[in-house]
Amino acid sequence: MSTVSTTRAPAGVGRTTDPRPRKSERRQVRERQWPAYVFLSPWMIGAVVLTLAPMAVSLYLSFTDYNLFDPPHWVGLRNYQEMLFEDPRYWRSVGTTMLYVVVAVPLKLGLALGVAMLLKSLGRGQGFYRSAFYGPSLLGASMSIALVWKALFNDGGTVPDVLDAVGIHAGGWVGNPDLAVYGVVLLTAWQFGAPMVIFLAGLQQISPDLYEAAALDGAGRWRQFVSITVPMLSPVVFFNLVLEVINSFQVFTPAFAISGGDGGPADSTMFYTLYLYERGFTASHMGYAAAMAWLLLIAIGAITLILFRTSRSWVFYADEEGR
Amino acid sequence: MPEPPNGRLHHPSRRAVLAAAAVGLSTVLTSTLSGCSAASGSTSGGVTLTFSWWGNDDRAARTEKAVRLFEKEHPGVTVRTSNGEFTSYLQKLSTQAAGGGIPDVVQLDYRQVSQYAGGEAIMPLDDLVKARTIRTSEMDKGLLRTGTYQGGQYALPMGRGITGYAYDSAVYKKAGIPAPPPSWTWQDWGAANKKIAALGLKSPDGRPFTGSNDGGGNEDVFETWLRGRGGKLYAGQSELGFTEDDLTAFWSFCDSLRKDGAIAEARDTVQAKSTETSPIGRRLAAADFTWDAPFPGYTGLLGEDIHFAPVPTTGGHQGSYFKPSMLLGIGANSEHPEEAAQLIDFLLNDQRAGDILGFSRSTPPNRKIAARVAKTLQGPEREIYDYAQTMEKYGLDDPPTAPPPGDLAIQTAFKRGYQRVMYGMATPRQAARELIDEANRELRS
Numbered sequence: 001m002s003t004v005s006t007t008r009a010p011a012g013v014g015r016t017t018d019p020r021p022r023k024s025e026r027r028q029v030r031e032r033q034w035p036a037y038v039f040l041s042p043w044m045i046g047a048v049v050l051t052l053a054p055m056a057v058s059l060y061l062s063f064t065d066y067n068l069f070d071p072p073h074w075v076g077l078r079n080y081q082e083m084l085f086e087d088p089r090y091w092r093s094v095g096t097t098m099l100y101v102v103v104a105v106p107l108k109l110g111l112a113l114g115v116a117m118l119l120k121s122l123g124r125g126q127g128f129y130r131s132a133f134y135g136p137s138l139l140g141a142s143m144s145i146a147l148v149w150k151a152l153f154n155d156g157g158t159v160p161d162v163l164d165a166v167g168i169h170a171g172g173w174v175g176n177p178d179l180a181v182y183g184v185v186l187l188t189a190w191q192f193g194a195p196m197v198i199f200l201a202g203l204q205q206i207s208p209d210l211y212e213a214a215a216l217d218g219a220g221r222w223r224q225f226v227s228i229t230v231p232m233l234s235p236v237v238f239f240n241l242v243l244e245v246i247n248s249f250q251v252f253t254p255a256f257a258i259s260g261g262d263g264g265p266a267d268s269t270m271f272y273t274l275y276l277y278e279r280g281f282t283a284s285h286m287g288y289a290a291a292m293a294w295l296l297l298i299a300i301g302a303i304t305l306i307l308f309r310t311s312r313s314w315v316f317y318a319d320e321e322g323r
Numbered sequence: 324m325p326e327p328p329n330g331r332l333h334h335p336s337r338r339a340v341l342a343a344a345a346v347g348l349s350t351v352l353t354s355t356l357s358g359c360s361a362a363s364g365s366t367s368g369g370v371t372l373t374f375s376w377w378g379n380d381d382r383a384a385r386t387e388k389a390v391r392l393f394e395k396e397h398p399g400v401t402v403r404t405s406n407g408e409f410t411s412y413l414q415k416l417s418t419q420a421a422g423g424g425i426p427d428v429v430q431l432d433y434r435q436v437s438q439y440a441g442g443e444a445i446m447p448l449d450d451l452v453k454a455r456t457i458r459t460s461e462m463d464k465g466l467l468r469t470g471t472y473q474g475g476q477y478a479l480p481m482g483r484g485i486t487g488y489a490y491d492s493a494v495y496k497k498a499g500i501p502a503p504p505p506s507w508t509w510q511d512w513g514a515a516n517k518k519i520a521a522l523g524l525k526s527p528d529g530r531p532f533t534g535s536n537d538g539g540g541n542e543d544v545f546e547t548w549l550r551g552r553g554g555k556l557y558a559g560q561s562e563l564g565f566t567e568d569d570l571t572a573f574w575s576f577c578d579s580l581r582k583d584g585a586i587a588e589a590r591d592t593v594q595a596k597s598t599e600t601s602p603i604g605r606r607l608a609a610a611d612f613t614w615d616a617p618f619p620g621y622t623g624l625l626g627e628d629i630h631f632a633p634v635p636t637t638g639g640h641q642g643s644y645f646k647p648s649m650l651l652g653i654g655a656n657s658e659h660p661e662e663a664a665q666l667i668d669f670l671l672n673d674q675r676a677g678d679i680l681g682f683s684r685s686t687p688p689n690r691k692i693a694a695r696v697a698k699t700l701q702g703p704e705r706e707i708y709d710y711a712q713t714m715e716k717y718g719l720d721d722p723p724t725a726p727p728p729g730d731l732a733i734q735t736a737f738k739r740g741y742q743r744v745m746y747g748m749a750t751p752r753q754a755a756r757e758l759i760d761e762a763n764r765e766l767r768s
Contacts, residue, residue, distance in 0.1 A: 068421045069442020086764070088757070155590070156528050175590025177746050261411050262735065265593035266742035281414045283732035283765065284438070286421070 062290035068280075072287065079291035090292070092267055093275040096181065100271060101248045104185045109240055112192040116199035117229075130197065137193030146187065146257030150174055153183045153258075174258060177268035184269055187254045195240040202236030203229070231316040238315045242307055249300050252277070272296055369399030370659050372666060376404075376430035376649075377412035379598045381620035382683040389676045393669045400662050402428075408597050413731065420444040425654030427663040431478055433469060433647050438728040440472035445652035446660065447475040456664040458672050461689040469647040469725065477652055479671060482616060482685035484648030485711060486547055486634050489603065489621045490535075490610035493628040498522055503632040505641060505717040509548065509576070512635040516585035519609050526607045534585050535610040536602045537592045539577030540741035542734045544612045547634045548573055550642030550720060560727045561766045567755045574744050574751035581745065589745035598624060615707040616648050616685040622703040631706050633714065643714060644722040648685040682707055729765040736761050 037044075062079060064072035083090045115133055119126055139145045153159050155172035163170055173179040210228050219227065230237075252273040255263065263270030263278065270278075272292070280289030376386060383406050390402045405426075407415065413432070419425050425444050439445045451457050457479065459467060470478035492502065498518040503511070516534025524532035538544035546556045555564035580586045587595075587602040595601040598620045602608035611621070612634065621629045634643050651670065653663045670676050677692035682704040687693045697708050740758040743749040749757065 067442075068417055069438055069444060082764075089761075155594075172590060172594075175594050177742075177748075260596055261414060262739070264739070264742060265590070266746045266748055267739060277414075278735075281417050281421075282410075282735060284417060284728070 058290045062294050064287045066286040067284045079288045093270050093272050097272040104188045105244045108189045108192050112195035113199050116196045120203045134193035137191045146254045149187045150258045177265045180268045184254045202233050206232045234315045238311050370662050371401045373403050373426035374428040375426045376406050377409045379617050379620040381623050385683045389679045423656050427657040431650045434726050434730050436478050440477035446655045451664040457668045461691050470650050478650035480647040480650050480688045482648040483645050484614050484616050484685035485645050486643045488632045489613050492630045494609040505633045506639040509635045520585045533587050533608045537586045538612045540738040542737040547642035551637040551640045570755035571752045618707050619703040631710050732765050733762045
């Protein structure tokens with residue numbers, strides 16, 4: 001609540017024509033703004049109580065030995081030191097997560113783009129198929145789908161049986177440390193609906209004139225894809241890439257459900273967040289888990305920054321042309 | 324989201340704004356509605372207690388039945404129950420503990436008592452015991468002591484359990500192996516498994532049928548093995564009682580049996596999380612290391628041929644011991660400690676509850692009920708009762724002191740360490756060294 005009453009509108013907001021409004025006008029502006037803050041207040045209260053405050057507490061806990069039961073004691077950088085230099089499982093979880101991100105993100109985005117292009121060429125029924133392909137994204141985060149997935153890939157499940165029939169005798173994926181992680185990858189890739197819808201919107205924004213002109217010049221479909229679709233779509237690709245990378249580093253639910261919470265077999269699905277959860281809630285080392293969360297935040301921030309840096313060389317904004 | 328490249332943005336139409344408003348309103352509505360239903364649950368019914376435990380289907384069915392009887396006797400008290408399998412139960416409970424939301428009546432593991440009592444997640448029960456709301460006169464003093472912390476009674480044992488070995492007697496007969504006596508050795512066990520594997524039986528999905536589950540990742544099995552050799556798991560609250568050599572020997576032994584195809588495959592071991600998903604439960608193996616309490620669930624699932632035998636020994640030295648199978652406590656923030664205490668007393672001391680629960684949590688702590696139930700016991704419950712008698716007569720070493728709280732994490736590390744052995748990611752010695760490092764870090768903190 002305090003946010004609402006103490007936050008003042010930035011002085012510049014609301015100035016439209018006259019650069020130096022008189023006092024009464026300024027008051028008017030302020031009066032015109034208060035409803036905005038009232039409507040924003042649920043969000044702002046939520047942001048402070050549910051996000052900012054817990055974040056501050058988490059930062060503090062990451063320097064303590066908090067174990068859920070006893071009051072926390074300050075231990076300085078002990079947690080960070082142990083994580084980086086003494087805990088081999090920490091680095092294994094980093095490796096598993098990186099593998100996942102590197103495989104799952106391109107696969108998911110590739111699928112999303114492919115399906116979006118198919119849908120774009122579809123005239124009637126596009127709305128139906130768009131919803132149908134979007135469906136898994138709505139369901140995918142849920143525990144029940146992860147359990148269905150587990151049953152599909154388990155011993156005697158559909159996928160091993162089908163593979164068996166075509167001569168690939170791999171057995172169940174869930175009990176195989178070399179394959180278990182790919183089960184999670186496929187579950188993620190299957191939920192390509194959200195980036196697909198965004199790709200589709202992006203594709204429809206590309207002016208048909210460009211394609212017509214290219215066709216007149218004798219460009220084939222592939223040439224059109226490479227020279228028109230890819231550059232014109234690159235801002236959307238970039239947006240999806242950033243979002244998916246950020247999401248993928250935080251993969252938790254499917255791995256939790258498929259491994260039964262232990263990241264098994266043999267830590268093969270022990271992703272970063274799953275290990276964080278295990279440290280915090282099985283081993284009761286909340287301080288350590290908080291420190292892990294902060295390093296994850298910093299790492300994701302750094303990777304996002306790198307993506308933004310590289311984007312200058314490959315993302316093409318039509319409206320920036322000639323600037 | 325970046326602006327679309329061509330900037331052909333339309334202003335949202337009136338209809339879109341209306342739709343958004345409708346969505347917003349509907350969430351407001353649903354949240355008020357759910358608020359209503361929660362409130363009506365506690366006002367019309369009087370007191371609502373929450374009670375959570377872990378265990379297999381058999382235990383769940385019996386516990387539900389006993390709870391429903393309690394509700395009938397205590398009009399106005401509603402008990403909401405929840406249960407799960409051991410590992411996820413513990414995780415959920417520690418999450419609840421962190422948020423101060425431990426159920427009113429909660430089933431605890433021996434390892435949790437000191438942590439939960441010391442962290443004030445469960446309340447002291449001394450006043451309730453003194454007021455005889457919870458009666459303890461018929462319980463063994465030594466067993467009661469397992470629920471104490473710094474002199475106060477924080478939890479009450481629900482049973483006295485012991486490790487054992489559930490096996491399929493029909494398969495043993497087919498392989499020409501006699502029923503395992505209390506003195507059978509680990510070498511006998513290995514030989515029995517090889518004989519069974521040599522029968523060439525097939526599981527329902529057409530895979531080779533093996534002698535037993537792989538106990539290598541099970542800390543309880545390792546402890547029994549270790550005690551049979553005169554060792555112990557912990558030398559104190561912050562020190563391991565075994566060496567890298569001990570663990571290497573144990574893991575090498577299991578590893579070679581599995582490689583010979585005598586015991587369950589790695590992929591089946593890693594998927595075993597309950598009686599139903601264990602190799603014997605999936606009819607992939609003839610036996611399973613387990614506890615006495617879940618044993619009736621095995622015969623319920625697999626039939627009367629399943630019997631209960633001792634864990635193998637080293638030269639006749641038995642490593643099993645009696646320990647509290649699980650305990651009951653009251654959440655520190657419970658709003659109805661009186662009713663919660665009544666439920667605990669009912670579960671532990673009421674004759675009819677005793678009849679319903681039987682031996683589903685091992686030998687009941689109330690002597691009178693144990694004796695009464697023992698008279699009427701049949702089938703698998705009779706068997707585990709007799710088993711406990713036999714083991715007592717055979718002679719067991721004293722139980723170890725209570726394990727340190729860090730054992731909860733070490734237990735999962737143990738399972739994981741052996742998984743690395745099974746999948747060839749580490750040799751038994753490498754994995755043993757890793758486990759000991761990790762365990763020492765755990766015990767230090």
